[in-house]
Amino acid sequence: MITIKDIAEIAGVSIGTVDRVLHNRGRVSTTTKASILSIVKEKGYRKNIVASQLSNNKRTVFAVIMPLPHQNDYFWDLIKEGIETGKEKLGFFKIDLQYFFYDRFDKHSYEIEFKKAIAIHADGFLIAPVVADQAIKYKSLIREDQKVVLINSDLPNFSRISHIGQNSYDSGRTAAKLMSQIIEESGTIAVIEVEPEDYHINIRARGFKEYIRKNTDSTVKTYMLPVENHLAEYEKTVEKMTYENRDLIGLFVPNSSVHYFAEMLKDIKIIGYDLVEANTRMLESGNIDFLLNQQPAKQGELALESLFKNIVLVEDVKEFQFLPIEIICRENLESYKLGGKNE
Amino acid sequence: MITIKDIAEIAGVSIGTVDRVLHNRGRVSTTTKASILSIVKEKGYRKNIVASQLSNNKRTVFAVIMPLPHQNDYFWDLIKEGIETGKEKLGFFKIDLQYFFYDRFDKHSYEIEFKKAIAIHADGFLIAPVVADQAIKYKSLIREDQKVVLINSDLPNFSRISHIGQNSYDSGRTAAKLMSQIIEESGTIAVIEVEPEDYHINIRARGFKEYIRKNTDSTVKTYMLPVENHLAEYEKTVEKMTYENRDLIGLFVPNSSVHYFAEMLKDIKIIGYDLVEANTRMLESGNIDFLLNQQPAKQGELALESLFKNIVLVEDVKEFQFLPIEIICRENLESYKLGGKNE
DNA sequence: CTGTTAGCGCCTTCAC
DNA sequence: GTGAAGGCGCTAACAG
Numbered sequence: 001m002i003t004i005k006d007i008a009e010i011a012g013v014s015i016g017t018v019d020r021v022l023h024n025r026g027r028v029s030t031t032t033k034a035s036i037l038s039i040v041k042e043k044g045y046r047k048n049i050v051a052s053q054l055s056n057n058k059r060t061v062f063a064v065i066m067p068l069p070h071q072n073d074y075f076w077d078l079i080k081e082g083i084e085t086g087k088e089k090l091g092f093f094k095i096d097l098q099y100f101f102y103d104r105f106d107k108h109s110y111e112i113e114f115k116k117a118i119a120i121h122a123d124g125f126l127i128a129p130v131v132a133d134q135a136i137k138y139k140s141l142i143r144e145d146q147k148v149v150l151i152n153s154d155l156p157n158f159s160r161i162s163h164i165g166q167n168s169y170d171s172g173r174t175a176a177k178l179m180s181q182i183i184e185e186s187g188t189i190a191v192i193e194v195e196p197e198d199y200h201i202n203i204r205a206r207g208f209k210e211y212i213r214k215n216t217d218s219t220v221k222t223y224m225l226p227v228e229n230h231l232a233e234y235e236k237t238v239e240k241m242t243y244e245n246r247d248l249i250g251l252f253v254p255n256s257s258v259h260y261f262a263e264m265l266k267d268i269k270i271i272g273y274d275l276v277e278a279n280t281r282m283l284e285s286g287n288i289d290f291l292l293n294q295q296p297a298k299q300g301e302l303a304l305e306s307l308f309k310n311i312v313l314v315e316d317v318k319e320f321q322f323l324p325i326e327i328i329c330r331e332n333l334e335s336y337k338l339g340g341k342n343e
Numbered sequence: 344m345i346t347i348k349d350i351a352e353i354a355g356v357s358i359g360t361v362d363r364v365l366h367n368r369g370r371v372s373t374t375t376k377a378s379i380l381s382i383v384k385e386k387g388y389r390k391n392i393v394a395s396q397l398s399n400n401k402r403t404v405f406a407v408i409m410p411l412p413h414q415n416d417y418f419w420d421l422i423k424e425g426i427e428t429g430k431e432k433l434g435f436f437k438i439d440l441q442y443f444f445y446d447r448f449d450k451h452s453y454e455i456e457f458k459k460a461i462a463i464h465a466d467g468f469l470i471a472p473v474v475a476d477q478a479i480k481y482k483s484l485i486r487e488d489q490k491v492v493l494i495n496s497d498l499p500n501f502s503r504i505s506h507i508g509q510n511s512y513d514s515g516r517t518a519a520k521l522m523s524q525i526i527e528e529s530g531t532i533a534v535i536e537v538e539p540e541d542y543h544i545n546i547r548a549r550g551f552k553e554y555i556r557k558n559t560d561s562t563v564k565t566y567m568l569p570v571e572n573h574l575a576e577y578e579k580t581v582e583k584m585t586y587e588n589r590d591l592i593g594l595f596v597p598n599s600s601v602h603y604f605a606e607m608l609k610d611i612k613i614i615g616y617d618l619v620e621a622n623t624r625m626l627e628s629g630n631i632d633f634l635l636n637q638q639p640a641k642q643g644e645l646a647l648e649s650l651f652k653n654i655v656l657v658e659d660v661k662e663f664q665f666l667p668i669e670i671i672c673r674e675n676l677e678s679y680k681l682g683g684k685n686e
Numbered sequence: 687c688t689g690t691t692a693g694c695g696c697c698t699t700c701a702c
Numbered sequence: 703g704t705g706a707a708g709g710c711g712c713t714a715a716c717a718g
Contacts, residue, residue, distance in 0.1 A: 003695060014705045019697065027703055050397050050435045051695030054710045091656075092393045167678055174674040181525050211674075313434075325675035331517040331554075332668035335510055346711060357689045362713070370687055394711030397694045 002043045010043075011036050022047070049313055059094040062307055063122035065114055066151075067104040067130055073256040073276040075296060079128065079151065082300025089301075090308055097304075098122070102131070110134040115141070124307040128152045132197050147310055149317075151303045152296075153200045162306045164321045166294045168200045171325045172207025172254065175271045178290050178327065179212065179250050182269050186217040187249035190241050194225045194255065204254035204273075221245060225257060234260040262287040275328065275336060283330055293326035293336065345386045353386075354379050365390070392436075392656055402437040405650055406465035408457055409494075410447040410473055416599040416619040418639060422471065422494065425643025432644075433651055440647075441465070445474070453477040457484070467650040471495045475540055490653055492660075494646045495639075496543045505649045507664045509637045511543045514668045515550025515597065518614045521633050521670065522555065522593050525612050529560040530592035533584050537568045537598065547597035547616075564588060568600060577603040605630040618671065618679060626673055636669035636679065 004022070008015040013032055020026040021033045022040070039045070069077035080099075087097055100117045103109040110131050117125065118141045125148040129135035132155055139158055142148060147161050154163040179189065191209055194201045209220045223241055226233030238261060242248055250269040253261055258272020262282040271290045272279060282288040306317045328336055347365070351358040356375055363369040364379045371379075382388070412420035423442075430440055443460045446452040453474050460468065461484045468491040472478035475498060482501055485491060490504050497506040522532065534552055537544045552563045566584055569576030581604060585591055593612040596604055601615025605625040614633045615622060625631040649660045671679055 004697095005695075015696080016698090016705055017703080020704085023697085029703060032703085048397075048435055048695055050393050051710090052697080054391075054393050054397055054694090054712090055696045055698085057697085057710070092391050170674060170678055174672065177672055177674045322678060324669070325678040326667070327670040327672070327675065329517065329520055329670070331513060331520045332670065335513055335665060335668040348711075358712085359689055359691095359714090360687085363688085366713085368714095372687065375688090391711055394694090395713075397696090397710090398712045398714085400694075400713080 001048070002045050003048070004045075007036060007039050007043070007045060010039050053093050053312075056094070059096050060123045060312055061096040061098060061120065062124045062126055062304070063098050063100060063117040063120060064126045065100045065102065065117050066126075066128035068101045071104055073259070073274070073278050075256045075274050075276055076128070078274075078276070078296035079300040082297030082302075083126065083304050084300075085297065086301035086304030086308075090304070093308070093312065095308065095312070104130050107134075111138060114138050118142070122146065124148065124311050126151060126303050126307060129155050129158075130198060132199065147307060149303045149306050151299055152294075153198075161310050162303075162317045162319055162321055164299050164303050164306070165200070165323070166325060167322050168203035169207040171292055171294070172204035172209075173211045174325050174327065175204070175252055175254075175290070175292055176208045176211035176215075179208075179252060179269060179271055180216045180218075182289055183216075183218065183249050185249070186219075187247035188219050188221055188245040189250040189252065190245065190248060191220050191222050192225050192251070192253045192255075192257075192261075193222050195227065201254050205252070208252050208254070218249070225253075225255075231260070235264065237261075238264045258282075258288060258291070275333075280333060280337070283328065283333055286330065289329065291328045293328055295323045295326060298323055344391070345388050346391070347388075350379060350382050350386070350388060353382050390657075396436050396655075399437070402439050403466045403655055404439040404441060404463065405467045405469055405647070406441050406443060406460040406463060407469045408443045408445065408453075408460050409469075409471035411444045414447055416602070416617070416621055418599045418617050418619055419471070421617075421619070421639035422643040425640030425645075426469065426647050427643075428640065429644035429647030429651075433647070436651070436655065438651065438655070447473050450477075454481060457481050461485070465489065467491065467654050469494060469646050469650060472498050472501075473541060475542065490650060492646045492649050494642055495637075496541075504653050505646075505660045505662055505664055507642050507646050507649070507666070508543070509666050509668060511546035512550040514635055514637070515547035515552075516554045517668050517670065518547070518595055518597075518633070518635055519551045519554035519558075522551075522595065522612060522614055523559045523561075525632055526559075526561065526592050528592070529562075530590035531562050531564055531588040532593040532595065533588065533591060534563050534565050535568050535594070535596045535598075535600075535604075536565055538570065544597050548595070551595050551597070561592070568596075568598075574603070578607065580604075581607045601625075601631060601634070618676075623676060623680070626671065626676055629673065632672065634671045636671055638666045638669060641666055 004015050004018050008018045017028060018036055020028050021036045064083060067076045069080050098120055100113040102113040111134060127148055128151045135155060150160050150163045152165050154165060189212060191205050193205050212218055212220050223237055226237060248268055251261055253272040256274035256276050259278040259282045262270050270288045272288055273292050275291060275293050279291055283291055302321055309315050310317045347358050347361050351361045360371060361379055363371050364376045407426060410419045412423050441463055443456040445456040454477060470491055471494045478498060493503050493506045495508055497508060532555060534548050536548050555561055555563050566580055569580060591611055594604055596615040599617035599619050602621040602625045605613050613631045615631055616635050618634060618636050622634055626634055645664055652658050653660045
């Protein structure tokens with residue numbers, strides 16, 4: 001592995017000069033610059049980040065903008081954990097994390113937190129843009145040289161180095177496949193949808209419905225997820241669902257709120273999302289048949305790793321990083337709880 | 344973060360002395376040693392590996408001892424890939440990998456390769472001890488100060504810093520749960536077992552059988568996996584299986600050879616293991632219903648990471664690291680192929 | 687037994 | 703424009 005000193009020697013200049021052209025700072029005569037660059041290219045020079053980090057005294061700071069951890073049944077807490085372990089792994093590299101949690105149900109919250117994040121002049125942003133319209137509205141506050149990674153859901157025309165998430169459509173289809181296997185005969189299957197802003201959730205619902213229609217004799221019927229997080233609202237929805245469909249055999253809830261429904265519904269097959277505490281309990285008790293998982297922790301970890309790779313190591317990062325669609329039932333649940341972090 | 348220099352200052356000694364006690368090299372008076380250690384503890388000193396690596400000129404070398412990558416339908420190649428990406432992530436840290444591939448079907452191969460591995464005086468060993476008896480027989484050749492990580496299967500009384508694998512019993516139960524869901528009525532389910540030396544495979548079979556017996560009305564019947572990898576042998580087994588059981592409704596193959604069976608058997612439900620090429624093709628075509636995955640790549644990566652952590656960073660590593668039991672069907676297969684490494 | 691010193695490869699400041 | 707020099711934190715060799 002060639003070093004900056006080697007280059008200097010070959011070019012017949014000092015390491016200071018080499019450094020200058022490598023970082024595009026200070027003035028260097030065009031001739032020496034060209035000669036240095038050609039050596040760099042020819043010899044395949046890559047900077048030694050270990051040395052670089054040691055010497056470099058500035059810390060790189062990342063702003064994490066995401067919903068309050070407790071929202072969506074603590075789903076976001078899992079993401080946060082992953083970000084944390086990502087930082088852990090980066091060990092002695094000088095990176096700072098600053099969190100900005102917004103209330104996803106409060107219209108103004110995103111703006112407030114986002115502007116706070118802008119103010120710290122971070123080198124990179126890790127954003128979970130659940131409130132799509134808001135995220136798009138303020139995105140121009142991010143400077144060109146600040147890198148962003150979008151996590152969990154993607155946004156069109158949002159300039160970012162990477163999006164980390166899951167293929168929502170296939171995920172819905174996977175749920176449908178399972179549903180079709182576990183129902184004993186055909187009937188009506190209820191599908192929950194959500195407010196349009198959270199569109200990747202609805203894509204799951206679409207994948208589910210299209211699969212069921214194409215591959216089974218069952219019918220699907222759509223119900224809206226209560227906007228207010230009150231038990232009474234869920235009860236109303238469940239009542240309506242059961243009243244309207246005497247032949248109700250299954251329910252698909254494309255997000256973490258499946259446990260609310262599972263608690264009230266017996267004798268039908270239920271498939272939902274996310275290994276949040278409330279859901280895993282229902283899975284264990286048998287009220288929920290399958291949960292799909294989107295590896296929130298892994299998403300967080302990958303997101304941080306990607307920012308680091310792009311900003312600190314100055315390496316390219318894949319524009320899309322889709323994680324596996326994980327299927328969880330009672331029998332393999334334990335193996336997921338441990339998550340490779342046991343004992 | 345406190346540095347070695349800070350400690351020296353506080354203790355009123357030179358950094359050389361501090362270094363000596365931290366590395367247990369050279370003689371240091373008991374008093375100064377005690378005082379330094381107390382400061383270390385009190386201030387929570389952790390060595391800066393970035394600086395350490397930069398300064399340290401010796402490379403640490405790991406010996407990887409595993410079956411030939413192409414064996415078991417290229418399963419081991421997946422493990423190897425994981426080890427490789429693990430190394431990739433360790434980037435500029437000076438670690439060397441040396442592979443020693445043994446032929447798992449050749450009695451003497453393990454001994455030969457293992458002795459070669461011993462000869463390089465590695466700092467750590469990453470061993471996949473499929474041939475349990477051999478591995479145990481020669482383990483004493485490893486020195487006390489050499490750390491070992493066992494991957495894929497574990498060995499009793501084998502002194503190792505960590506075992507990385509999967510809970511075989513639960514994995515069998517998970518397969519059984521799926522089988523019980525997809526069969527339409529009861530009948531006979533064939534289960535394949537293997538030579539006893541590969542015992543974790545048979546534990547899967549046991550988990551499967553016990554679940555089926557307890558939770559369904561179906562019967563299970565055991566057949567042995569052909570020792571010789573000839574198509575004719577598989578054909579014989581399949582013939583026997585179908586001839587003996589007119590009501591054959593399902594087949595469980597607890598390892599990667601499921602595709603041989605799937606190719607010949609129609610109209611029954613089939614569950615097997617591992618996302619090797621031959622199997623994923625059968626999953627796509629519908630001949631196999633579910634595959635369980637044991638994250639071979641992740642296993643490899645974790646194993647390398649664990650060695651690194653323990654040897655280079657001198658940090659503790661969990662003794663058991665069990666990975667999730669992953670369920671794959673046609674609909675989520677694509678998401679696993681990408682494996683977060685796409686685009 | 688203990689202190690000093692010269693690097694590891696890169697970055698930054700200062701002087702010419 | 704360019705070079706020289708000091709330092710990041712740790713290691714290892716050398717001198718007492």
